Amino acid sequence: xxxxxxxxxxxxxxxxxxxxxxxxxxxxxxxxxxxxxxxxxxxxxxxxxxxxxxxxxxxxxxxxxxxxxxxxxxxxxxxxxxxxxxxxxxxxxxxxxxxxxxxxxxxxxxxxxxxxxxxxxxxxxxxxxxxxxxxxxxxxxxxxxxxxxxxxxxxxxxxxxxxxxxxxxxxxxxxxxxxxxxxxxxxxxxxxxxxxxxxxxxxxxxxxxxxxxxxxxxxxxxxxxxxxxxxxxxxxxxxxxxxxxxxxxxxxxxxxxxxxxxxxxxxxxxxxxxxxxxx
Amino acid sequence: xxxxxxxxxxxxxxxxxxxxxxxxxxxxxxxxxxxxxxxxxxxxxxxxxxxxxxxxxxxxxxxxxxxxxxxxxxxxxxxxxxxxxxxxxxxxxxxxxxxxxxxxxxxxxxxxxxxxxxxxxxxxxxxxxxxxxxxxxxxxxxxxxxxxxxxxxxxxxxxxxxxxxxxxxxxxxxxxxxxxxxxxxxxxxxxxxxxxxxxxxxxxxxxxxxxxxxxxxxxxxxxxxxxxxxxxxxxxxxxxxxxxxxxxxxxxxxxxxxxxxxxxxxxxxxxxxxxxxxxxxxxxxxxxxxxxxxxxxxxxxxxxxxxxxxxxxxxxxxxx
Numbered sequence: 001x002x003x004x005x006x007x008x009x010x011x012x013x014x015x016x017x018x019x020x021x022x023x024x025x026x027x028x029x030x031x032x033x034x035x036x037x038x039x040x041x042x043x044x045x046x047x048x049x050x051x052x053x054x055x056x057x058x059x060x061x062x063x064x065x066x067x068x069x070x071x072x073x074x075x076x077x078x079x080x081x082x083x084x085x086x087x088x089x090x091x092x093x094x095x096x097x098x099x100x101x102x103x104x105x106x107x108x109x110x111x112x113x114x115x116x117x118x119x120x121x122x123x124x125x126x127x128x129x130x131x132x133x134x135x136x137x138x139x140x141x142x143x144x145x146x147x148x149x150x151x152x153x154x155x156x157x158x159x160x161x162x163x164x165x166x167x168x169x170x171x172x173x174x175x176x177x178x179x180x181x182x183x184x185x186x187x188x189x190x191x192x193x194x195x196x197x198x199x200x201x202x203x204x205x206x207x208x209x210x211x212x213x214x215x216x217x218x219x220x221x222x223x224x225x226x227x228x229x230x231x232x233x234x235x236x237x238x239x240x241x242x243x244x245x246x247x248x249x250x251x252x253x254x255x256x257x258x259x260x261x262x263x264x265x266x267x268x269x270x271x272x273x274x275x276x277x278x279x
Numbered sequence: 280x281x282x283x284x285x286x287x288x289x290x291x292x293x294x295x296x297x298x299x300x301x302x303x304x305x306x307x308x309x310x311x312x313x314x315x316x317x318x319x320x321x322x323x324x325x326x327x328x329x330x331x332x333x334x335x336x337x338x339x340x341x342x343x344x345x346x347x348x349x350x351x352x353x354x355x356x357x358x359x360x361x362x363x364x365x366x367x368x369x370x371x372x373x374x375x376x377x378x379x380x381x382x383x384x385x386x387x388x389x390x391x392x393x394x395x396x397x398x399x400x401x402x403x404x405x406x407x408x409x410x411x412x413x414x415x416x417x418x419x420x421x422x423x424x425x426x427x428x429x430x431x432x433x434x435x436x437x438x439x440x441x442x443x444x445x446x447x448x449x450x451x452x453x454x455x456x457x458x459x460x461x462x463x464x465x466x467x468x469x470x471x472x473x474x475x476x477x478x479x480x481x482x483x484x485x486x487x488x489x490x491x492x493x494x495x496x497x498x499x500x501x502x503x504x505x506x507x508x509x510x511x512x513x514x515x516x517x518x519x520x521x522x523x524x525x526x527x528x529x530x531x532x533x534x535x536x537x538x539x540x541x542x543x544x545x546x547x548x549x550x551x552x553x554x555x556x557x558x559x560x561x562x563x564x565x566x567x568x569x570x571x572x573x574x575x576x577x578x579x580x581x582x583x584x585x586x587x588x589x590x591x592x593x594x595x596x597x598x599x
Contacts, residue, residue, distance in 0.1 A: 011492050011495055011496065012407050012408070012488055012491050012492060012495060012501075012504075013495070013501035013504075014403060014404075014407075014501050015404060015407075015408045018400045018401070018403045018404035019404040019408075019410075021397070021400045021401075022397070022400055022401040022404050022405075022416075025397045025400075025401075026401075026416075026419060026420065029465070029468055029469055029472055030419065030420075030422055030423065030469065030472060031419070032438075033434035033435060033437075033438060033469065034422070034426075034434055036434055036437045036438050036443075036444060037430070037433070037434050037437060039444075040437050079339075079340075079343050082336055082339050082340055082343070083340040083343065083344065085336055085340075086336050086337045086339075086340035086341075087340070089327065090327075090333055090336070090337055092337050092341075094341075098340070098341060098344055100580060100584060101344050101348055101349060102344065102348070103580055103583070104348050104349075104352060104576065104580065105348060107526060107576040107577075107579050107580050107583075108351075108352070108530075108572075108573060108576045109529070109530025109531070109532060109550050109572045109575075109576065110428075110530070110532045110533065110550075111530075111532040111550040111551075111553045111554055111569070111572075112355060112530070112550070112553060112569040112572045112573055112576075113351060114532075114554075115355075115553060115554075115557045115565060115566065115569055116351035116352065116354045116355045116358075116569070117351050118557075119354050119358055119562075119566075120350060120351055120354045125354075126350065126354065127346070127350070147347075150347060151347050151348070151351070154343075154347065154348070170326060173326050174326065177326075183327075183328055183329070187328070208425060211427070212425075212426065212427025212428065212429070212430070213427075214427065214428050214429050214532065214533035214536075215428070215532035215533050215536075215550070219554075219557065232427050232428075232429040232430075232533065233429075235429050235430070235433060236429055236536070236537060239433065239436060239537065242442065244436070244437065244440070244442055247433060248433070248437065251427075251429075251430045251433055254427055254430065255426065255427075255430060258425045258426065258427070259425070261425070262418075262425050
């Protein structure tokens with residue numbers, strides 16, 4: 001463990017002090033509060049925990065959160081690849097502006113994104129009105145949740161893949177071309193495979209973010225139990241009903257899921273490092 | 280995460296291989312910047328796609344970003360000013376709005392300051408010394424990035440709520456944490472915890488310890504070494520971390536929403552007020568507050584781009 005770590009001979013001062021402060025602050029702000037979550041859950045019997053997690057409303061909320069997040073991450077994967085390709089490989093007027101625009105979902109507070117997307121896709125909104133004429137209702141339906149998740153996820157794929165595509169060795173492509181591969185083959189058999197670890201990492205990051213997302217989703221969601229109610233919102237509802245145990249159990253399921261995703265991302269990155277020779 | 284550092288290098292290294300003239304027709308031309316002359320690699324066709332495919336890809340990228348990213352931003356300002364400039368400023372001058380702005384600034388000041396100190400301290404311990412479990416420690420610092428905002432608020436309710444572990448003690452001693460400034464600050468600190476440390480650790484690791492060791496061996500004290508040697512080297516990285524930390528602190532919604540209690544004029548931050556006003560159909564007022572937050576986001580993005588340039592310039596030419 002960290003606390004027993006010994007600084008290797010370094011002439012610099014302050015290891016004990018800074019490490020002590022770091023561990024104290026980390027414990028107070030992060031570890032003890034997260035510990036409280038697991039402590040609270042441990043007060044439940046396994047049966048109780050299982051009953052909460054598999055109750056119809058909870059199960060539906062989890063399904064909605066995980067299912068729509070997965071769908072949104074898939075769209076982000078495809079559109080993110082297209083955007084990153086355009087930004088890195090082509091030159092067009094406004095390219096640098098659009099490059100900067102990609103970061104807006106990172107920077108815009110989630111509540112602002114939430115009300116803006118709702119206004120945009122509401123029945124009388126700029127996009128909602130034409131869609132309504134086609135018979136498509138977006139706001140206050142699961143489609144709205146999906147749209148909000150696509151919005152917040154897009155920078156993850158673009159920013160993860162972008163540096164890898166930029167650093168890709170041009171010689172590989174030239175070699176493929178000179179060996180007679182047509183462009184289609186070069187892209188799909190040579191370039192995309194070497195982007196796979198970055199693509200999957202971006203996908204996982206977007207997926208994880210969408211599962212936990214609250215602010216940008218709840219305005220457009222409609223929040224109908226079993227239909228358009230996401231898991232984070234159900235936690236908030238249970239808390240307001242003082243059903244702490246219920247809220248905690250749902251939180252633990254989500255937390256474990258996101259830890260699994262982080263673990264997966266770490267493995268992916270190790271795999272990527274092992275695969276791509278450093279040049 | 281490599282993303283953080285990846286961001287720093289992504290914008291400046293972009294190379295392009297296709298002539299700009301081919302595609303200028305496809306761009307719907309919303310306020311275009313001047314395309315700077317960049318070193319266009321002299322590699323020819325084996326590295327690009329046929330013209331029509333190029334056009335389709337660019338059109339798809341531009342359309343997607345315009346519809347899903349730019350349009351929501353435009354809606355914020357259009358709705359805020361939909362009843363005119365007077366109504367806009369009247370909404371911002373409401374006592375409730377002013378209280379929310381003040382609270383947001385206060386919370387940001389508290390959480391950025393504390394995380395700034397922590398970030399520097401943690402980065403010093405992690406980047407200047409070798410010890411077992413370093414990777415694990417960095418993972419722990421990163422943890423808040425992967426916790427849902429709602430859960431970040433929930434944990435403090437479990438600790439300090441009426442039924443929480445310290446709830447009865449707090450009540451007995453008349454200490455208010457939840458539904459008050461301390462709770463909002465704690466939740467915000469939790470959510471913004473990794474930003475400064477994550478901006479500094481890779482930077483300080485790259486810079487090594489030689490300069491500091493030289494200063495110490497010449498007789499400087501630890502603090503002198505930090506302020507005279509380390510700080511000038513990391514100032515842009517530090518500013519970068521503070522910038523992102525501040526943007527998140529002012530914009531945080533989920534975590535704060537859980538611990539705030541939504542007491543009007545008292546515990547509503549700007550994002551919470553956006554929600555309340557929107558749910559009351561006070562759209563102009565809601566979007567007026569939202570427009571301030573959107574401007575904060577835009578200023579942050581511009582400042583971030585400038586800082587990334589600085590960081591790239593400061594970087595030693597890498598020879599990997």
